[in-house]
Amino acid sequence: MGFNAGVTKAVGNTPSHTEWNNYYGAAGSMEYLKGQADLIDACSQSANLAGGTRALGTVYQNTGGKVRFVTVTCEGTDGASPAVSAYVELSDDTPDVLVAKADADDSSNSDFATVTFVVPPNAYYTVSSVASLALTYWFEWDWC
Amino acid sequence: MGYTAGVDVASLEFIDETEWNAYMGASGSLDTLKAVADKVPGCTQSIVTGTRALGTDYQNDSGHARFVTVTVDVDTGDSTAFLAYVEANDTTPDVIVVRRDANNDSADIEFACLSFMVPPGYYYKVAATAATVTLYRWVEWDFHG
Numbered sequence: 595m596g597f598n599a600g601v602t603k604a605v606g607n608t609p610s611h612t613e614w615n616n617y618y619g620a621a622g623s624m625e626y627l628k629g630q631a632d633l634i635d636a637c638s639q640s641a642n643l644a645g646g647t648r649a650l651g652t653v654y655q656n657t658g659g660k661v662r663f664v665t666v667t668c669e670g671t672d673g674a675s676p677a678v679s680a681y682v683e684l685s686d687d688t689p690d691v692l693v694a695k696a697d698a699d700d701s702s703n704s705d706f707a708t709v710t711f712v713v714p715p716n717a718y719y720t721v722s723s724v725a726s727l728a729l730t731y732w733f734e735w736d737w738c
Numbered sequence: 739m740g741y742t743a744g745v746d747v748a749s750l751e752f753i754d755e756t757e758w759n760a761y762m763g764a765s766g767s768l769d770t771l772k773a774v775a776d777k778v779p780g781c782t783q784s785i786v787t788g789t790r791a792l793g794t795d796y797q798n799d800s801g802h803a804r805f806v807t808v809t810v811d812v813d814t815g816d817s818t819a820f821l822a823y824v825e826a827n828d829t830t831p832d833v834i835v836v837r838r839d840a841n842n843d844s845a846d847i848e849f850a851c852l853s854f855m856v857p858p859g860y861y862y863k864v865a866a867t868a869a870t871v872t873l874y875r876w877v878e879w880d881f882h883g
Binding site: 600601602603604605606607608609611614615617618619620623624627628630631633634661663677682684691692693694695696697698699701702704709710711712714715717738 | 763
């Protein structure tokens with residue numbers, strides 16, 4: 595239900611029960627607003643999804659209805675110089691809009707590469723890498 | 739005004755103007771909640787690489803919080819410090835909020851990225867110390883009610 599701005603009534607201008615229920619009934623606009631207000635401070639953090647439900651090169655969709663922050667950390671291995679790239683796209687289940695890209699260099703003590711990005715509700719996202727890159731950390735925070 | 743859970747009324751049950759106005763009056767709890775609900779953000783994604791430059795000051799004039807991710811490309815044989823600045827009330831922000839070094843000389847770090855938040859009205863800048871560093875990708879997500 596959308597929002598109807600408050601309207602002050604005068605003495606004797608009695609509302610009908612239909613009018614009341616539209617605003618304040620169990621499924622009225624007040625309940626809708628309460629649901630929205632409850633979202634403001636809600637923020638959940640995932641466990642480390644690396645090696646679990648997330649993998650490099652796989653496309654995911656943010657179906658949680660909230661804004662999602664994602665931080666992915668990868669580690670170079672075997673002396674390679676890998677790259678990690680993140681892609682986010684709103685209406686494409688094979689997202690190719692690059693939003694972040696970072697390198698690591700296992701041969702020079704710069705082992706870890708991290709990308710941090712936002713996934714709007716319902717958007718698709720994927721993180722890819724070249725070979726010789728191990729997925730170490732994948733965390734997601736869903737907010738509002 | 740605080741929040742009270744909704745309660746249905748039956749047909750022909752009388753509601754007086756005091757009860758109505760407490761909830762649905764022009765300054766009642768309905769409008770109080772509306773002001774809160776307006777803060778719940780949606781989110782837009784913008785690729786702004788073509789309209790942003792390293793070393794240039796910008797202001798978040800969207801009226802909403804902004805999340806920024808910037809990726810740079812470091813030339814082979816070069817290295818750089820890569821920094822983001824965010825500051826309120828200063829058109830030339832010099833408060834460093836995040837920094838990383840990218841070495842594409844003795845190490846093979848060609849691409850590096852930074853992410854940070856910009857509150858509404860704040861000024862921000864992304865800069866690299868090496869002249870040969872080029873802006874590769876600049877993405878902004880605005881959270882809006």
